[in-house]
Amino acid sequence: MQLACPACAATYQVPDALIGGGRQMQCVRCGEAWFATAPSHTETPASPPVAPAVPRTAPPAHTLPSEPAIAAPIGGSRRLALAWSASIIVWLGGLYALWHARLALAEAWPPIARPYAALGLE
Numbered sequence: 001m002q003l004a005c006p007a008c009a010a011t012y013q014v015p016d017a018l019i020g021g022g023r024q025m026q027c028v029r030c031g032e033a034w035f036a037t038a039p040s041h042t043e044t045p046a047s048p049p050v051a052p053a054v055p056r057t058a059p060p061a062h063t064l065p066s067e068p069a070i071a072a073p074i075g076g077s078r079r080l081a082l083a084w085s086a087s088i089i090v091w092l093g094g095l096y097a098l099w100h101a102r103l104a105l106a107e108a109w110p111p112i113a114r115p116y117a118a119l120g121l122e
């Protein structure tokens with residue numbers, strides 16, 4: 001802890017263990033003698049209320065990571081819907097291409113006209 005001389009304000013860095021509950025000090029500069037008490041002893045009753053405040057702030061921190069976990073399935077279902085619509089578009093495109101090329105296909109390979117006729121697409 002840091003001690004200051006009450007007379008000349010000279011500061012001294014003194015280990016807390018040296019002060020203990022209180023210790024007679026003498027300033028080297030001005031010779032002033034005073035009884036120094038460790039301020040850490042008066043602060044100790046105040047520090048326990050600080051300790052429970054740390055777990056109190058912890059639960060909000062735990063709720064924050066859970067929010068992206070909830071948002072993840074929403075993103076997944078959106079991606080699944082996108083994949084479904086994309087595959088439907090690909091299927092419809094393929095069916096349209098088969099229907100559009102039916103005359104050219106039948107001309108190049110006549111047996112292909114039979115399934116088209118069966119489907120009523122001739």
Ligand SMILES: [Zn+2]
Binds near residue numbers: 006031
């Ligand atoms: Zn002094």
